[in-house]
Structures are given as C-alpha cells and as structure tokens.
Amino acid sequence: MDSGATRRRPAAVLALLTVAALLVLAAPAQARAAEATRCEGRKVRTYPFATGTLYVYRQRGYVCAVTVPRHPGAGQRMKVSVQAYRAKPVRDQGVYSRRAGPVTVHAGQRCVWVRGQVGGGSVSKGWILC
Template sequence: MFDEAMGLLVNRATIRGTEAAGGRTGCGRSVRLLVPALTVALGLLLGGVGATGASAVSVCAGRPAKTLRIGTGELRVYKTRSYACVLAVAARPGAYRRMSVQIQPRGGRPVVDSGTFSRQAGPVTVHALNRCVRVSGMIAGRRGSTGWILC
C-alpha cells in the first residue's frame, strides 16, 4: 500500500500495528520507517546505484556535444539550447594533480576553474545562445584545446 501523504511504502503489518495502537505509533516506529526511505532517496539523488568515479552522472546540464581526449583524461563539453558547459575529468581518479578547464564564448571573456583536484575540474558554464565557444584544459601537465565549436 502506498501512503500518498508521506510518499512511503507501507506494508500490512505496519497498518495492523497502527490500528492496534489506536491509530498512533511511537516515535521509534516512525523513525524506523523513515530512515530507510530517506537513505534510498539520498542514494538515488547522489548518483544512483553503482555510480562511481568517471562513470558517475555528469554535473553539466544538457547533451554531450564533444569529448576531447587528453593523455591522462578527457575534456567533456555539454550543450543545452542556451548554455555550454565543460569539465576536465581524470582517467584514474584518486591522486591529486593540477587540473584546469576553460571555456570562452565568442565575443566574451573566458571562464576558468583551476587547482589541484583528484577527479575533475569544473563544471564551467557560459551563456552560448547562438554563439560558438572555445574550450581548453590541462590535466597533470597534458594540455588540450579546440577551435571554435558548437557554432
């Protein structure tokens, strides 16, 4: 049975226990029902079952538009109707290394994220409605860049 008010799945034993108690349950019982539901919801929100490392769901909105391989990872470019987003993702996450990512819309200023990261640099997003963008990045000393793309 699905309780619409709470959005929880309730089994018949829980309903019988509630009716036997005069319609009320103790705080312990409701907490025991709520904790597993919240744990599952949080797990799905943070990436789903089995999502790890570089295969995790992207933090950029939109569809994948271009992937540029760099020796120790890749630059991933995503595009929505109005925005372009880029990340630099390490091939083997774990060790901290210097990483940077930059995206520049044509006629605009570049937006940069750089530092020492273990998994990814970015996401960096710019408004790119009817504009080309130029993307560049660096992972552990290996650089990569594109010309004007997404025109």
C-alpha cells in the first residue's frame, strides 16, 4: 500500500469529522432563530415594549405577527393580534413561555392594526403598512 495514501486517508476523515461537528453546532442556533418567529416574509416592523417585542412580517399581501417576551422561559400571559382594515382581527392568546403567534391575515393592499401583550405590558399600533 502507498504510504502517501495512508497519510491522506486520516486527514480526509479528520476534515470530514470537523465539517460535521461544525454543522451540528450551527444547526441549533439556526433553529432557535427560526423558532423565535416562524413568520414567513421580511420583517417590516419591530415594536419593543416594557415586557416584550412585537414583530411584524409581510409577504405577498399577507401580514404575520408574533409577540416574544423579554424574558422567555416562565409561562406568562401573552397575546398577539393582527386586523386587516374592515376585517375581524386574528388573535392568539394564552399562557406561553416563548411566544404568542404567529398569526397571519391576508391584507392585500389594506392597512393593518397590530397588538401585542406580555404580562402587564402591551403595545397597540394604529393602522400601519398602508
């Protein structure tokens, strides 16, 4: 057997293991970032308030919103709501540990009203994205 081939084989295995380890370490961070919102589209507004943040996304006429607490982990009362102009609001509320939502409405070119609440803190924005 060629001694050059014998030396190259462990180096190739080591390189493959290194790449695999990096992928395993990077995957949880990407999953946590995607898990924080789960809304599709691009972020168009961020509304921080005392106890959390309301994120608003838009894609092809749809508007999606998520409320995320400032201190996730403990179950707390949360709410998120999106209402297209002249339509009923779509809500998600309950006791959550990581987020309320996502809630999505088809707004087309209409304005939307978004609300978010975590515990005693809340935010309510008038007609936006007009």
